[in-house]
Amino acid sequence: MALLTKIVHTLVTPAPDTELFPRWHTPHRMIELEDLSLHYRLGDTRIEVLRSVRLHVAAGERVAITGPSGSGKTSLLLLLSGLERPAAGRIRVQGTELGTLDADALADLRRDHIGIVFQSFHLLPSLSALDNVALPLQMAGQRDAHTRAAALLQRVGLGERQQHYPGQLSGGEQQRVAIARALVHRPRLLLADEPTGNLDDHTGEAIRELLFELNRETGTTLVLVTHDPAFAARCDRVLRLHDGQLHEEAVRHQASDALPA
Ligand SMILES: Nc1ncnc2c1ncn2[C@@H]1O[C@H](COP(=O)(O)OP(=O)(O)OP(=O)(O)O)[C@@H](O)[C@H]1O
Numbered sequence: 220m221a222l223l224t225k226i227v228h229t230l231v232t233p234a235p236d237t238e239l240f241p242r243w244h245t246p247h248r249m250i251e252l253e254d255l256s257l258h259y260r261l262g263d264t265r266i267e268v269l270r271s272v273r274l275h276v277a278a279g280e281r282v283a284i285t286g287p288s289g290s291g292k293t294s295l296l297l298l299l300s301g302l303e304r305p306a307a308g309r310i311r312v313q314g315t316e317l318g319t320l321d322a323d324a325l326a327d328l329r330r331d332h333i334g335i336v337f338q339s340f341h342l343l344p345s346l347s348a349l350d351n352v353a354l355p356l357q358m359a360g361q362r363d364a365h366t367r368a369a370a371l372l373q374r375v376g377l378g379e380r381q382q383h384y385p386g387q388l389s390g391g392e393q394q395r396v397a398i399a400r401a402l403v404h405r406p407r408l409l410l411a412d413e414p415t416g417n418l419d420d421h422t423g424e425a426i427r428e429l430l431f432e433l434n435r436e437t438g439t440t441l442v443l444v445t446h447d448p449a450f451a452a453r454c455d456r457v458l459r460l461h462d463g464q465l466h467e468e469a470v471r472h473q474a475s476d477a478l479p480a
C-alpha cells in the first residue's frame with residue numbers, strides 16, 4: 220500500500236467506540252527496537268538503510284535523532300509508525316510488537332496513540348486547514364473536533380488561515396497544520412520529522428515550546444528527527460544515525476531503563 224493511502228487509511232478508520240483517551244496503562248518502555256534492519260530494493264540494487272539497530276526509549280523521554288541526508292532517519296520513523304515493515308528485527312511500541320498487527324490494527328494504533336509529523340506533511344489537499352486538523356478527532360467520534368482543531372491552529376499561529384487549503388498555504392504554514400494534526404488527539408508518542416525545518420527562529424521557538432509543553436503536561440514521548448541544535452539541546456538524548464547504525468551523541472538526562480543504541 221502506498222504511503223499516502225496508508226495515512227488516509229489511518230485517518231478514515233473510525234474508532235470502535237467514542238472514547239478518545241481510554242484509560243490505559245502506560246508501560247515504562249514506549250519503544251523497543253531489537254536488531255532492526257531495513258533495505259529497499261530498486262531493480263537489482265539493494266539499498267541497505269538500517270543494520271541491526273537497537274534502541275529503547277522510555278515513556279515520556281525526549282529523543283532527538285540526527286544524521287546526514289539519506290542516512291535513514293525518515294525510514295526509521297516510518298518503521299516506528301508501522302508504515303514500513305522491517306527486513307528483520309522487532310519493533311515494540313507500548314509493549315505491542317508491530318509485526319503481529321495487520322494493516323487495520325496498525326491504523327488503529329496510529330489513530331489512537333501516535334502522532335506523526337511527516338517531512339513532506341502529507342496534508343489532504345481537498346480539505347481546509349481546519350478540516351485536516353479536525354479529521355483525526357472526527358474519526359474518533361469527538362463532537363468538539365472543530366473547536367479543538369481551531370484552538371490548536373490558533374496556538375500554532377494559524378488562526379487566520381483555517382479555511383485555506385494546503386495549496387493556499389506557505390511551506391511553513393503547511394508544516395504547522397501538519398503539527399497541529401499530529402497533536403490534536405494528544406498522542407502518547409509523537410514522531411516528528413524535522414518539524415521546524417521550514418520555520419523562522421521565532422515560529423520555530425513557538426513550535427518547540429508547544430511540543431515540550433505537550434511532553435510536560437501529558438507525558439507524550441517525543442522522537443524528533445532534527446538538525447535544529449536548539450531542539451536537540453532540549454532533548455534527554457541525542458542519537459546520530461550513520462552507516463545504518465544509531466550512536467549515542469549526548470545524554471542530558473537518561474531515564475532509568477533507557478538503554479543506549
Ligand atoms: N521507497 C524507497 N525505495 C528505495 N529507496 C528508498 C526509498 N525510501 C528511501 N530510500 C533510500 O533510503 C535511504 C534513506 O532514506 P531516508 O528518507 O530514510 O533518509 P533521511 O535520513 O530521512 O534523509 P533526509 O535527511 O534527506 O530526509 C536513502 O538513500 C534513500 O534514497
Ligand SMILES: [Mg+2]
Nearest residue numbers: 292293338412
Ligand atoms: Mg528524511
